[in-house]
Amino acid sequence: MYFAMAKRLLLETDKRLLWKIAWNFGLKGGMLAVQKHKKRLKKGEYFPPFLYISVINSCNLQCQGCWVDVKAKQHKIDRQRFSKMISEAKEMGNYFFGILGGEPFMYRDLLSVLGEHPDCYFQIFTNGQLITDDMAKEMRRMGNVTPLISVEGNDDVSNVRRGGEDVNNRTFEGIKNCVKNKLFTGVCSSICSTNFDDMVNEEWVDKLIKLGVMYMWFHGYRPIGPDPNEDMALSTDQQRQIRQFVVDTRAKKPIAFIDAYYDHDGQALCPAATGISHHISPYGDIEPCPIIQFAKESIDDERGLKAAFIESAFLKDFRDLATEKTRGCIVLEHPDLLKELAEKHGARDTTMRNTAYEELGALSPKKSQHDPGFEIPEKNLVYKLSKKLFFNDFGVYAKQKK
Secondary structure, X not given: OHHHHHHHHHHHOOHHHHHHHHHHHHHHHHHHHHHHHHHHHHOOOOOOOEEEEEOEOOOOOOOOOOOOOOOOOOOEOXXXXXXXXXXHHHHOOXXXXXXXXXXXXXXXXXXXXXXOOOOOEEEEEXXXXXXXXXXXXXXXXXXXXXXXXXXOOOHHHHHHHHOOOOHHHHHHHHHHHHHHOOOOOEEEEEEOOOOHHHHOOHHHHHHHHHHOOOEEEEEEOOOOOOXXXXXXXXXXXXXXXXXXXXXXXXXXXXXXXXXXOEOOOOOEOOHHHHOOEEEEOOOOEEEOOOXXXXXXXXXOOOOOHHHHHHOOHHHHHHHHHHHHHXXXXXXXXXXXHHHHHHHHHOOEEOOOOOOHHHHHHHOOOOOOOOOOOOOOOOOOHHHHHHHHHHXXXXXXXXXXOO
16 A cells, blocks of 8 residues: 555656655644644643635535635635735744635635745645636646645535535546646545445545545534534444544555544544644634634734734633543534633634624534544554654643543
8 A cells, every 4th residue: 555655646746746745744844843833832832833724705615514604795815914924824833734715716816825935835625616727737836735625425415515506527627637737636525414425435535546636534524604404413423434434544545544633543632722723714813723713813913923822812721621621622512611712702703794602502512523432543554653743632631531
């Protein structure tokens, strides 16, 4: 499997892009950024080594369970603030950024801004439908961008899930344009009850490998936002099946399989709770994560980005509460406590619909990835070592009662 994966990388991806991945992301954006994060933790300073930035609220689709105000008037982070934020993060040792929306490619200056930072690496979360051949060529020329394209099931399921017609055909055209131009291309899926059988199987993985996709990412559907569909939520058994499938696939298939919610021993974790990542909204709000739409600080804080993160009492109390109550997702397990925390700090609702408090108050507790007694350790030695060294809980859960 290791040889087959190496062969795919060498033959199916632009070699210059592989160097960018290894240097910009692997070394600077990954290993060195996390080491600086560890040093800051020893001083009690939290500045996340990975920032996820939603650059625009608009989208060309209307997916079930979406928490973004895609129907509202378009709002985006203007390019000057966007570029300045990246520069400030680089001063802290950050070189990897996740770019989200809405649909990021509706942000007209997106590639232009990312091109101003050739020393960084950017992962763009996209539905792929706006990726033309010319756009893929430009990303190849830049070399510091990986598209992560969402596919949510078979043709019928995707049309329903994503509120459109002919959704998969248009998305796969975007994937093909990326692969044709030898980009390091990924596919992500929000796994729920309606697409579970279509996607949690080897046939789907083999199809992506044959297509030329280099990595995958599964994340569990979270019933939140203005129109949560609780019937689509995963059962505990389905979550266990997904975890086992991901671990097994990583050990035998020549495709990278990302997850962000478990350590090397299979224990659950929350990236926001550990302080390894936080989120910037299209309005510049600094939020714990994309689905927690409350904030006290913004990227326009007069103190600067560093102080806004490090001195934030709201983010600190969020991390303390989240790590005290669960190793999983506090939004799913304890929405009432999260609401109390936001109210305590007078955190502003960062949505344009101004109903985030009501939405959080209406949620009922659910199981998340935290599943004590059913931990499934990594089998793939590369993943196991990488997670142990660079993507673990950094000891933040040590204070939990045993």
